[in-house]
Amino acid sequence: MFSFIIRRVLLVIPTFLAIAFLTFVAIRLVPGDPVEARTGERGISPERLAHFRHELGLDQPVWKQFLDYLWQIAHGDFGTSISTQTPILTEFTTLFPATLELAICAMLFATILGIPAGVIAATRRGTFVDYTLMGAALTGFSMPIFWWGLLLILFFSVDLGWTPVSGRIDLLYYFEPVTGFMLIDSWLSGQEGAFSSAVSHLILPTIVLGTIPLATIARMTRSAMLEILGEDYVRTARAKGLSPFRVVGIHALRNALIPVVTVIGLQVGALMAGAVLTEYIFSWPGIGSWLIESIQRRDYPVLQGGILLVSGIVIVINILVDLLYGVLNPRIRHAR
Amino acid sequence: MPLLEISDLTVDFKTGGGQFRAVDGVSLTVDRGEILAIVGESGSGKSVAMLAVMGLLPWTATVTARTLAFDGRDLLTLTPRERRRLVGKDMAMIFQEPMSSLNPCFTVGYQIGESLKVHLGLSKSERRQRAIELLDAVGIPDPERRLSAFPHQLSGGMSQRVMIAIALACRPKLIIADEPTTALDVTIQAQILELLVSLQRETDTGLVLITHDMGVVAETAERVSVHYAGQKIEEQPVAPLFEDPHHPYTAALLAALPERATGKRLPSIPGVVPGQFDRPPACLFEPRCRFATERCRTKAPPRQGAIAGFALCHYPLTHGRPIGHPHPEGREVAA
Ligand SMILES: Nc1ncnc2c1ncn2[C@@H]1O[C@H](COP(=O)(O)OP(=O)(O)OP(=O)(O)O)[C@@H](O)[C@H]1O
Ligand SMILES: [Mg+2]
Numbered sequence: 001m002f003s004f005i006i007r008r009v010l011l012v013i014p015t016f017l018a019i020a021f022l023t024f025v026a027i028r029l030v031p032g033d034p035v036e037a038r039t040g041e042r043g044i045s046p047e048r049l050a051h052f053r054h055e056l057g058l059d060q061p062v063w064k065q066f067l068d069y070l071w072q073i074a075h076g077d078f079g080t081s082i083s084t085q086t087p088i089l090t091e092f093t094t095l096f097p098a099t100l101e102l103a104i105c106a107m108l109f110a111t112i113l114g115i116p117a118g119v120i121a122a123t124r125r126g127t128f129v130d131y132t133l134m135g136a137a138l139t140g141f142s143m144p145i146f147w148w149g150l151l152l153i154l155f156f157s158v159d160l161g162w163t164p165v166s167g168r169i170d171l172l173y174y175f176e177p178v179t180g181f182m183l184i185d186s187w188l189s190g191q192e193g194a195f196s197s198a199v200s201h202l203i204l205p206t207i208v209l210g211t212i213p214l215a216t217i218a219r220m221t222r223s224a225m226l227e228i229l230g231e232d233y234v235r236t237a238r239a240k241g242l243s244p245f246r247v248v249g250i251h252a253l254r255n256a257l258i259p260v261v262t263v264i265g266l267q268v269g270a271l272m273a274g275a276v277l278t279e280y281i282f283s284w285p286g287i288g289s290w291l292i293e294s295i296q297r298r299d300y301p302v303l304q305g306g307i308l309l310v311s312g313i314v315i316v317i318n319i320l321v322d323l324l325y326g327v328l329n330p331r332i333r334h335a336r
Numbered sequence: 337m338p339l340l341e342i343s344d345l346t347v348d349f350k351t352g353g354g355q356f357r358a359v360d361g362v363s364l365t366v367d368r369g370e371i372l373a374i375v376g377e378s379g380s381g382k383s384v385a386m387l388a389v390m391g392l393l394p395w396t397a398t399v400t401a402r403t404l405a406f407d408g409r410d411l412l413t414l415t416p417r418e419r420r421r422l423v424g425k426d427m428a429m430i431f432q433e434p435m436s437s438l439n440p441c442f443t444v445g446y447q448i449g450e451s452l453k454v455h456l457g458l459s460k461s462e463r464r465q466r467a468i469e470l471l472d473a474v475g476i477p478d479p480e481r482r483l484s485a486f487p488h489q490l491s492g493g494m495s496q497r498v499m500i501a502i503a504l505a506c507r508p509k510l511i512i513a514d515e516p517t518t519a520l521d522v523t524i525q526a527q528i529l530e531l532l533v534s535l536q537r538e539t540d541t542g543l544v545l546i547t548h549d550m551g552v553v554a555e556t557a558e559r560v561s562v563h564y565a566g567q568k569i570e571e572q573p574v575a576p577l578f579e580d581p582h583h584p585y586t587a588a589l590l591a592a593l594p595e596r597a598t599g600k601r602l603p604s605i606p607g608v609v610p611g612q613f614d615r616p617p618a619c620l621f622e623p624r625c626r627f628a629t630e631r632c633r634t635k636a637p638p639r640q641g642a643i644a645g646f647a648l649c650h651y652p653l654t655h656g657r658p659i660g661h662p663h664p665e666g667r668e669v670a671a
Contacts, residue, residue: 241424
């Protein structure tokens, strides 16, 4: 298990370098010039242009720019936002909890509903219940986030007036962030109604962001369960006279979780992409909104640093999922 | 009263091509402390019949029987819940594939302890104690350490020993062993079989031993039930069966034993067991039988009495000669 962890962690370095390189190149390929974006549309004198280019390091050869950039990152310096002049890492750490809170809620929503749905569909294979659940999963899976988000807003916020349209909490409430998680902070603040306001703001974004993972997890759980319910050891479990709950919920599900956890891990990357759109729809002040705004402002350092940081987090989460996979699967845990 | 009494057990499967009768009117009894062997070619419904007794068939199976009684209780009228209280406690089953029959995600200790908890309500330390005893009884060295082993750390023989330990956990009255040694190395086969029989003797349980291996039958069983295409076609105590088989299929099966072969080539039974779509209309063995006549093709064979080994045959054999047959020499059957 130990060498498994070491190997897995060492693999991160090339992955991270590759991502740094790709974002670096991609940003440079995007039409538009950061200097122009900073100085405005009108032309400026060649001297000032040279000055700016020098200041931003753009007069250096590209490979040197890349190495300098890596060097900075290695020292924890992700650059400074052009539009706000704040260090990117600071902006990121301020905004990230909002995204993390949304992502965790979406993933919990997807897992808590998706696994039972998959198990029920598998045990009722070929029945009306199975077809209904899997039909719903297929629909959810193919739902465009934008359209789905607007649909829910129209229905629940505009027509029914049940949930707020945007933001993380009513403007009524104010308190200093402690953890950055609105659910926790609002609860800690002790202000009446703050927590329920935070919850009601979270509901729709959670559903929108969680729908695709929910559908994927439900489908994956169903197919993993179907395969495992036919295994010899499930028959052994039944031959022990165990209740259907123990047979399905413990013996079969425990094995089905191994592939399902992998799928959940693979969802994390997609979840980040979904978070960008979801945050934008619901004006959720997180990393997604931040990145989209930085595109609109041509704030390339933010874009570059932000993507790199998000990728770093996706990588870390993937490692954690792999470790969880190792914990769930005794064959890996005990491998040397 | 026998420990297990089955009469007229029939199992039908719903399949893509309609109904398929995997077990056809089988009657059997097993007494306490007795070893009954069930033999027959692949596909003759041995496993399905015993899975029906255990209540382990999938929902596609329809089980009917005149009697299905275990230890004085009518299994047919039990609720699923009441049935689960018997299964794994008073009747236990051991399967052919030990390596895939243990759950890869749980330790040996957990899998043994589970029945002890569910059926006997033992505490954690009691379960541990009993599991060590059981592993010791099935001949696993260093049982205390083995409790925390996962199935992938065990060999096939070890896994089967663990399966036997699980089956024995609640001191069952009946053990059904479905080809318990087929998947194992020849050297391990004998050990496992010996273990099974010695534990069975010690505890006076009934044992149903499903096997292909006539050698195993000769050494271990007391009574033998021969099955063909879902039917029981003969049943005799082991010595008379080997001496004087009454059904032509049994005779052919015994003639195919290497130690009984007379010529240079090993005789084999030509043809295959009929499947779902090529079932003969009357006697199921007729297409492969040396002694088949027009009558065998048109009229279902009667069940003979105890004297003729309950053979399901128009012309049961005595010392190799068909009784009442028009041409007792028989014919060669084309392979
Ligand atoms: N779930 C099922 N659905 C449909 N047919 C089945 C099912 N299980 C078994 N059968 C069929 O029932 C017949 C008897 O099978 P069974 O497993 O009892 O044979 P067996 O005598 O145990 O053979 P073997 O020696 O190979 O174990 C076979 O033709 C098999 O294809
Ligand atoms: Mg079988």
